[in-house]
Amino acid sequence: MSRNGLLIDYQYCTGCHSCEVACRNEHNIPRGKWGIKLTEVGPWQVEGDKWEWNYVPVPTTLCDLCEDRVKAGEKPTCVHHCLGQCMEYGPVEELAKKMAGKGKKVVMFAP
Amino acid sequence: MSKITKEWKHVNEDGSYTVRTCGWSPPGDHPVGCGMKLHVKGGKLVKVEGDPDHPISQGRLCIRCLTLPEFVHHPQRITTPMKRAPENRGKDIWQKISWDEAWDIIVPKIKEFKKKYGAESIVVFGGTGRQACLYYYPLGFASIGTPNVCYPWSGWSCYGPRCSITDYILGAGYPEIDFAGTYPDRYDNPNYVVPKWIMQWGKNPLMSNPDGFFGHSLIDLLKRGTELIQIDPRMTWLGTRSKYVCQLRPGTDTALALAFINVIINEELYDKDFVENWCYGFDELKERAQEYSPEKVADITWVPAQKIREVARFMATEKPGAIQWGLAVDENPNGVQLGHAILSLCAITGNLDVPGGITMGPPAALLGKWRMETRRNLSPELWDKRIGAKEWPALSTAMATTHPDETLDTLETGKPYKLRMGWFNSSNFITPTCSAQPDRWYRALKSLEFNVVQDLFMTPTAMAFADVFLPLPTFAEADGVVVTHFGRNAVFLGAINEALRVGDTKSDIEVCIELGKKLHPDMWQFDSVDDFFTKQLKPELGIDFNDLREQFIYQPKYEYRKFETGKLRSDGEPGFNTVTGMVELTSTLFEAWGEDALPYFQEPPYSPVSTPELFKEYPFVLTTGARKFTSFHSEHRQISTLREIDPYNEMEIHPDAAAKLGIIDGDWVMMENMFGKCKAKAKLTPIIHPQVVHSTHGWWYPEKPGEEPSLFGVWESNINTLIPHKHIGKLGFGCPAKQMICKVYRIEEGV
Numbered sequence: 001m002s003r004n005g006l007l008i009d010y011q012y013c014t015g016c017h018s019c020e021v022a023c024r025n026e027h028n029i030p031r032g033k034w035g036i037k038l039t040e041v042g043p044w045q046v047e048g049d050k051w052e053w054n055y056v057p058v059p060t061t062l063c064d065l066c067e068d069r070v071k072a073g074e075k076p077t078c079v080h081h082c083l084g085q086c087m088e089y090g091p092v093e094e095l096a097k098k099m100a101g102k103g104k105k106v107v108m109f110a111p
Numbered sequence: 112m113s114k115i116t117k118e119w120k121h122v123n124e125d126g127s128y129t130v131r132t133c134g135w136s137p138p139g140d141h142p143v144g145c146g147m148k149l150h151v152k153g154g155k156l157v158k159v160e161g162d163p164d165h166p167i168s169q170g171r172l173c174i175r176c177l178t179l180p181e182f183v184h185h186p187q188r189i190t191t192p193m194k195r196a197p198e199n200r201g202k203d204i205w206q207k208i209s210w211d212e213a214w215d216i217i218v219p220k221i222k223e224f225k226k227k228y229g230a231e232s233i234v235v236f237g238g239t240g241r242q243a244c245l246y247y248y249p250l251g252f253a254s255i256g257t258p259n260v261c262y263p264w265s266g267w268s269c270y271g272p273r274c275s276i277t278d279y280i281l282g283a284g285y286p287e288i289d290f291a292g293t294y295p296d297r298y299d300n301p302n303y304v305v306p307k308w309i310m311q312w313g314k315n316p317l318m319s320n321p322d323g324f325f326g327h328s329l330i331d332l333l334k335r336g337t338e339l340i341q342i343d344p345r346m347t348w349l350g351t352r353s354k355y356v357c358q359l360r361p362g363t364d365t366a367l368a369l370a371f372i373n374v375i376i377n378e379e380l381y382d383k384d385f386v387e388n389w390c391y392g393f394d395e396l397k398e399r400a401q402e403y404s405p406e407k408v409a410d411i412t413w414v415p416a417q418k419i420r421e422v423a424r425f426m427a428t429e430k431p432g433a434i435q436w437g438l439a440v441d442e443n444p445n446g447v448q449l450g451h452a453i454l455s456l457c458a459i460t461g462n463l464d465v466p467g468g469i470t471m472g473p474p475a476a477l478l479g480k481w482r483m484e485t486r487r488n489l490s491p492e493l494w495d496k497r498i499g500a501k502e503w504p505a506l507s508t509a510m511a512t513t514h515p516d517e518t519l520d521t522l523e524t525g526k527p528y529k530l531r532m533g534w535f536n537s538s539n540f541i542t543p544t545c546s547a548q549p550d551r552w553y554r555a556l557k558s559l560e561f562n563v564v565q566d567l568f569m570t571p572t573a574m575a576f577a578d579v580f581l582p583l584p585t586f587a588e589a590d591g592v593v594v595t596h597f598g599r600n601a602v603f604l605g606a607i608n609e610a611l612r613v614g615d616t617k618s619d620i621e622v623c624i625e626l627g628k629k630l631h632p633d634m635w636q637f638d639s640v641d642d643f644f645t646k647q648l649k650p651e652l653g654i655d656f657n658d659l660r661e662q663f664i665y666q667p668k669y670e671y672r673k674f675e676t677g678k679l680r681s682d683g684e685p686g687f688n689t690v691t692g693m694v695e696l697t698s699t700l701f702e703a704w705g706e707d708a709l710p711y712f713q714e715p716p717y718s719p720v721s722t723p724e725l726f727k728e729y730p731f732v733l734t735t736g737a738r739k740f741t742s743f744h745s746e747h748r749q750i751s752t753l754r755e756i757d758p759y760n761e762m763e764i765h766p767d768a769a770a771k772l773g774i775i776d777g778d779w780v781m782m783e784n785m786f787g788k789c790k791a792k793a794k795l796t797p798i799i800h801p802q803v804v805h806s807t808h809g810w811w812y813p814e815k816p817g818e819e820p821s822l823f824g825v826w827e828s829n830i831n832t833l834i835p836h837k838h839i840g841k842l843g844f845g846c847p848a849k850q851m852i853c854k855v856y857r858i859e860e861g862v
Contacts (some may be wrong), residue, residue: 012330014317014348017756021177024752025158031610031755043346043798051351053798081161083317083327104180 002091004065006079006111008057011103012086015040015055019078019087026066026077035062036078057087059111065089113739117164119608119660127152131162131663133593133605135586136241137537137567138175138182139743141322144593144605146663147172149179151611156180156587166295166664167325167603178752183585183613187749187813188567188615193580197561201575201819210617210625213579218629219560221255224531227639230489232497232531234259234518238538239269239744240322242591243565245482246599246619247536248511253485253634254627255534256496262393263538263552264545265846266839267506268441270322274599275509275844276450277471279700282688283679284472284599286457288433290328292595292602293470293669298335304467305332308354310340311454313364313439313849318738319420321437323595323602329845337543338429340422342367344734345763346798347674355422361734361803362715362850363412365445368452369710370408371423373400373532375459380427382461389674389686392459392697392708392856411712411720413800417426427460431467438736439546439849442836446845448710451698464672472600473679483511488634496528503843505704516837519548522555533562535581536619539570541822542745542811543735543831547846548786550832565622571825574817582616584663589618590640592648592659604652604665663732706841715850716838717784722852729784729852731768732800735830736808736848745809759862760810762791762830764855766802769793772855779861782806784853787832790862803854806830812862827862 015038023035036059044054057078066076070089074080079087088095092110099106122128133144143174146165150158159179182188182336192213195204208216222230233255237247239262251260277283288309294300309332316326329349333339339353342364350356361368375381376397379636386393405416426432434451440446460548461470486494493498498521499514500507506514522530533556541549542557556562556576564570564577592606617625620640627635637643644656652665659665670678677683686692690699702708714721718732741747741757748754762782764774774780776795781788782804791806799805808831812824826832834848 011352012334014327014330016317016327017174018172018177021174021752025177031751043348043351043795043796045346045681049356051346053348053351055348055777077160080163080170081177083173084330085169085171085327086330 002093003110004090004109005092005095006059006065006076007088007095007098007106007108009086009102009106010022010054010056011105012084013055013057016083018081018083020033022077022081023063026069027062029062033062034060036060047084054105059109061111063111071090115674119606119663123359130608130610132608132610133165133664134176135591135593135607136743137583137585137746138179139241140175141240142595142597143320143323143325143591144595145172145176145325146605147176149587154611156332156611157814162214163225166297167292167328171327173320173400174753175743175747177609178750179587181750181752182747183587185749187569188613189569189580189582191582192615195578197578200578201574203574203818205580207650210615213581214626214629216553216579217563217626220532221492221630225256227527228531229496230255230257230493231259231528233257233534234261234530235534236261236263236538236540237535237536238540239264239303239716241637242535242586243537243619245594246623248482250534250536250619250626253488253631255600256631257490258489258494259513260469260511261515261518262545263415263518263540264514265516265547265834265836266444266844267512267515268844268846268848269438269545271440271510272441272446272844273450275506276447276454278509279698280451280454280689280695281463281471283363285322285596286454286469286471286678287324287596287602288435288602289467290324290332295666298331302466305335306337306431306433306467308338308340308344308426308432309431310426311435312342312436314435314437315343315349315600315737316416317349318437318740322597323600324435332763339598342425344800344803345737355418355425357414357418357422358410358800359414361732362443362445362718362847363712364439365449365452365710366403366408366411366441367414367419368406368449368456369400369403369712370419371456372396372452372459374405374420374423375427375456376400378424378815380424381459385461386459389693391691391693391695392451394843395709396455396696399711399735403712427455430823431462431465432460433462433467433469441844442736442846442848444716444840444845444847445713447706447840447842448712452710454694455696463694464674466671470600470669471673471679472596485634486511488631505700506843515603516839519552519555522558523551531560533559533576535562535564535572535576537565539566539572539745541572541575542570542825542853543808544744547831547834547848549829550787550826551836565619567846568813569817570745571811573824574822575819581622582614584612584616584618588612588616590622590656591618591620592644601667603667604659606663607657608660610822666684699841704842715847716835717847717852718850725785726852729854730802731853732803733782733784733806733833733851733853734803734849735806735834737805738806742809745811748811749813750766760789760791760830761794761807762796763796763799763805765797765799766795768801769795772857774855774857779858780855781858782830782833782855784833784851786835788831789830789833790828790858792861824862
């Protein structure tokens, strides 16, 4: 059986926190803990107008890839609510294929 | 959560139900109208989920809506009317009353003031962006009967200037980038063209989601190949994904716009056909632009001359493209000229009203029209008494309000007459949102004899002034209509459907109708809220309110190139609805009002250039008000999930500048100038120029003592105390909220 994962194209993650809050709502996660947590890298100047500034949401051990929602035919809540629509859910093999067609700022988690 | 269904109200198997709705406010947002499902169980809003069938938001939702249940059921929310004895103002001594008791206090008071001192002795204050801004005008004009409706921000510095400039120069509704919002199939529609470029001028719509534009549409377009250009004093996250960033000195925008015009005209890159057929006063603009060479403007703005040339060439040669302008245009005493220059750039690059360019609304639009019609309740003599109308004709022609700065002067001096009663509709404006010198307003407003405040929480403003507090419902708790761009370029209309009601609240329109029937019944011949909306919708769209509920979203058909077909003018002739019938690159109206007919650059009132001596003492340029995902102006400070993400007022300072001052990241600092001071937590970041600092706005601390003198700590982190009163442009618009000066120093104690 194939394992499922989350693909995050962080070229388009705007740092909006929707994944964090939607996840907490879905799983009733208390303050101080997270099912998925936004991380920030940068900002710093690379050279001239080129800058490094990335947000990457990282799933934690509390992430069950929204098992119940997925069973009911819906997307995980982080994927559903992501304002940048930069997250995808699916079997890791399929996501890996999709990754190949994206830019450099892409990551896959298989929590 | 139940399965998403397309009924507007769906009862689930367990007896809970789900209501499909579009968001506006409160809690605050500009009219973006994101689609969502509200899940109600046992009389409580238990969950909010984005609606994937909404053509614009497509299931996406920001954290302000995702935390709506926390807001709706917050223990500090006020959900019954309350009264307080006038001598107890500023004290937390309230008595709960019924709505009938509230009306029994309010209605005789209004009648008394009108009889004794004239209706003009009553002033209605409105805040920014919330649904209330559709209703506080009729509340004043038609329910109460006063001509004095006031948006108190110095120079009317939010949205109003941009709308007025558009009226004068284009004779059209609000210009917006074409993001395929009117098409159910959006970007896939065959009539749509993806813009080659979008310029964000003083705007960061990811956070601010302003005025009907769904901000993350920019991300949709980035993915489809649109190149972004940022004009911003800060390197924003969007800037890091952009082709060009012009990181300019705050307040020098108009010089930059004129330099773009200089390059485009002198290199003959402009759209000759459009300029010849549809523009008035091109030769004069060409002559004016000669004063703004890229080299000269580079010195003024800090943007290199070569970059100015490259950006100008790119804008003029790639088509279609669009400019989106932000609050920075309004919050600038030189902003009318900036707006004029930006619209001129849109015109001479040939991007007005074309697919993938800039859309324009018709001159008057839905609900907006009704708002203005309510003025007929006021006699011409009474209308003439509107504060500041005679002194500021350009502002008072376009805006049906008082002049904000004159209103403070009137409160302080009693001239031309004394104001006696205030009605604060969703406006917490002594908190640093929409007033300059809020400490002066605070003292002046104390002179009012009777005040009504409508809000959802006890705010510093309500605690300071209210004699009667009327509680409002959230958008989850009342019926309504989302009118994107406040009706001035309706991308779509969305249904707001009541899902539940907490406590004993009344919505803005319910209050208007109920109070109106008691005082001016001829103006309020509506049986119900439902009937009211149906009477607005039916004549223009042929649908009633229930149809809109069922349909959920109404997207009007958009027509491009309306200037060719006569659809922009009331007389049906081709052209623009201006005095000359053309885009006025040279403005006939500005000239008539004693202003220069052409755009020009003027230094900010306080700057390294205009006040070099003061700048030695206050060596930073201060820019304020950039948004965060976590709040809308002064709202959301008591929502713990959001406060956990953004706990305090934050100021951004460059690490090099901070090092010289011994400030490290997370230190508490004071920003101070000759007008006031404000505490914040320092955030060291290279995205800001070493000579510039930025402060967030809207801060107060609901966890602090509410009674005077604290007023929830409203004076501790009040950035607008640093903004001067009445430093406005010649036509009455614009204040220096984004281009002040200050010093910064580390302080020991925090909040």
